[in-house]
Amino acid sequence: MTQVSPAQSAEKPAWLDPATKPFIRVEGVTKNFNGFTAVDNVDLEIYQGELFAILGGSGCGKTTLLRILAGFERPTSGRILIDGADMTAVPPYERPVNMMFQSYAVFPHMTVEKNVAYGLKKEGAPKAEIQTRVKEMLELVQLDGFAERKPHQLSGGQRQRVALARALVKRPKVLLLDEPLAALDKKLREHTQFELMNIQDQIGVTFIVVTHDQDEAMTLATRIAVMQAGRFIQCGTPKEIYEYPVNRYVADFFGTINLFEGTVSRVEGEGMEVECGAIDAMVKAKSFETIQPNTRLTIAVRPEKISITKEPPDHNDKSVLKGVVWDLGYHGNLSIYRVKTDSGVIVQVSAQNRIRSAERVLEWDDVVYLSWDVQSSVVLTE
Amino acid sequence: MNRQRSTFLITILCFGYAFLYIPIVMVVIYSFNDSRIVSVWGGFSFRWYLQLLENRQIIEAALLSLRIAFVSATVATALGTLAGLALARMGRFRGRILFTGMIAAPLVMPEVITGLSLLLLFVSLQDLVGWPGGRGAATITIGHITFSMAYVAVIVQSRLMSLDESLQEAAMDLGGRPFRVTLDITLPIIAPALLSGWLLAFTLSLDDLVIASFVSGPGASTLPMWIFSKIRLGVTPDINALATVIITIVSLGVVIAGWLMFRQEKQRQRDVQ
Incomplete structure (x- = not known):
């Protein structure tokens, strides 16, 4: 145990x-x-x-x-x-194996204690052992005071813990x-x-x-x-x-991501350049063995991997896009920017609000530069 | 506007209920009539009730009816529950609707036909295997089981349909074998449905005249049969008293069954939340 x-x-x-x-x-x-x-x-x-x-x-x-x-x-x-x-x-x-059901399936005609003890009883465990194990389990899920309650007297969260205790008590x-x-x-x-x-x-x-x-x-x-x-x-x-x-x-299933379709234009050792027509830009990414020029693929970039600046970035090993702030959302800990590139594609960027200020650093219609590192470009071939 | 509508509705409602209940109320009132002539009011009295108690025939018929109702309701509940469980358990299979429909068919079958077919069955059985050796209480009980079982099966089945299947799965997951799970989980949860099914079967059996008349033999008269044969000779005031007693018992049964179903419904809504 x-x-x-x-x-x-x-x-x-x-x-x-x-x-x-x-x-x-x-x-x-x-x-x-x-x-x-x-x-x-x-x-x-x-x-x-x-x-x-x-x-x-x-x-x-x-x-x-x-x-x-x-x-x-x-x-x-x-x-x-x-x-x-x-x-x-x-x-x-x-x-x-024991299961906790989505509906919790707590037996409505039994008390919390009887619910938890059910599996042990079917196992034929001795009475004293059942009692101590049920008690332990109810303590673990913080339901010690609820042993005699019926399920309809419990909240959803408490019922869930009954279901959990009932499944776990059988070890x-x-x-x-x-x-x-x-x-x-x-x-x-x-x-x-x-x-x-x-x-x-x-x-x-x-x-x-x-x-x-x-x-x-x-x-x-x-x-x-x-x-x-x-x-x-x-x-x-x-x-x-x-x-x-x-x-x-x-x-796409995990969080938000920007997807740019493109074709490989140049492979150079560890890196490559992908020409993405929709955003009208050369995106730098890491290459791998099987990659050939002219392969069609998708470049995916997470919003938090993109930095958003008013000045063009000075490193030329980054992928850079230019656009205007189309929309912005303030979420307390971070801000979400939706930037429209010159070619009309919306790119989502999120930035930590590190500086405490009531004024916005960036406003609607500001011209901004988006840039990200080579390793932030995820290469998807499917 | 609200007030106008309610006056109209109340009038209609009063007419409807009057139509339904005035005859019954008349029976109850005249059961306390002191006069020997049924339609003339001769003052308040309990004499017909006392006379009922002294009438051995009535007491015997009533006891027979109660015994038949008790046995047939119990057996019908057991069989109907099994049928309901089986239909709900089998899941979806070809012809399921046909089978479900066939369970419910006796509900709409004219009683005369049920009675007639049962009589034919008993007669030909007797010719073939020598059983039942004459008709009476036993054949009435069997007849009542066959039709009240359908009611129980329908009640149980509809309750099981609304039962969260994962309850039974959870019990199995915790180590309960299917038969134990039925005993530990399914039956206790649907118990109110079983009880209301039993009460319904009990009152149906107590009420039945047609089927009992078909399948009964000499010497076995249920209460409705006795009353029916008695009023062919003219209505006597003690019949009014008897009718009042029966009305009381039946309405008690219906009220309890209804209350159980209502409570069960509330419980289920509470469980769903």
Whole structure:
């Protein structure tokens, strides 16, 4: 129970260390529903102690995959291994896996205590043990005073914690969470996010979270798998996915990004220049082995990587655009500028408001220069 | 404008309710009539109620009716619940609408036809296997089970449809086998629906005259049958008293069933939030 999660304690993350064996293996899992493929040949390796997020829009197959892991759906083909044991044909009530449902599914006719004790009773644990474990768990989720309450006397957040306690009290090898924060309001969501991470850290259970909210995935997860139309399109740490998206879909799904289509005009050693017709500019980016002149590709740049200045930048190793401030939004900690380039394309830029001032540094219709480093240009070939 | 509309509405409403309830109120009032002639008011008295208690035939018919109603409601609730559970559990399959419709069909089947077909069944069964060896309380009970089961199945099924499926999945996820989950989670949650189904089946059985007349044999007369045969000879004041007693019991049953359903609906809305 108190084992320290390797993902956090080891210097090298588990997924990069070839010596660590994956705890959960999903091998070529496919699920068909009457001719519709919800999950399409998915392979996945999750390590012990990870907080793994499966992210995707609605209907991408993420919930089906979670239900396959829980045992509510049988895969059409492929295998599920948990801790070395083949779980593909094991029914949900015999799997060392517990799930927290999106609707929480707290039993309405039982008290909080009975809800949490249900799983242990089905296990046949002795009464005294059930009592102490339920008590411990209610303390962990800060519901100590609520043992005798019925679910309808609880708030949404409290019900969610009952669901969490009920799933964790069985000490599962894996906890599955289906959209754990979707039903909570914004303030509570942020609070619960950190609480979940805290609890996961304390008990070291492997968490698999399914979500459609990229912010949630980014803050919570050690690694994220992005799913689209039943397939994984990218799997990596939040940083990897944010900074090195593999295609336009991933780039666009995570936060805001400016996309410029173009053709490679010159490759020179480590770097290259891409001619982007729409913004009428030469964008500098890093090249890689397979790149050839005249290849069509997309350059993606995050708004916060672009600096916005009134004077033209003096470094000539940067990509530079000229435009006017078309729109600006003040968000307290940062300002969002929408700049219209001379060619008429809108580019979004965000800048930290580092200096405390009631006056704006930049105003509408100011002529500005946008510039960014070579390594900030993300090259997307898909 | 509001006031105008409400006067009009209230008038209509009064007419409607008068049409529905005046006959019943008349029966109740005349049950306290001291006169032997039904249509002449001779002062207030409980004498017909006392006479009811002394009438062995009535007491026997009433006891038989209650016994049949109790047994048939209980069996119909058990079978109807199983049918409702099965239909709700099977998920979507080809012909599902047909099956659901077939469960509900006895609700709209004319009672005469149900009674006639049951009679035919019992008669031919007796010829083929020698059972039932004569018709009476047992055949009436079976007849009542067949039609009240449909009511229970429909009530249970509609309750199960609105039940969050993840409740049962969560219980299974926590280690409950499917049968235990039904006992631990599903049945307790739908218990109010079962109770209102039982009450409905009970009152239906208590009310029924047509089916009972078809499938009954000599010596087994339910209360409605006894009343019906009695008024062919003319209405006596003790029938009014009996009718009042029955009205009281039936309306109590309906009120409790309705209250249970109302409470359950409120509970569900509360759970949804």
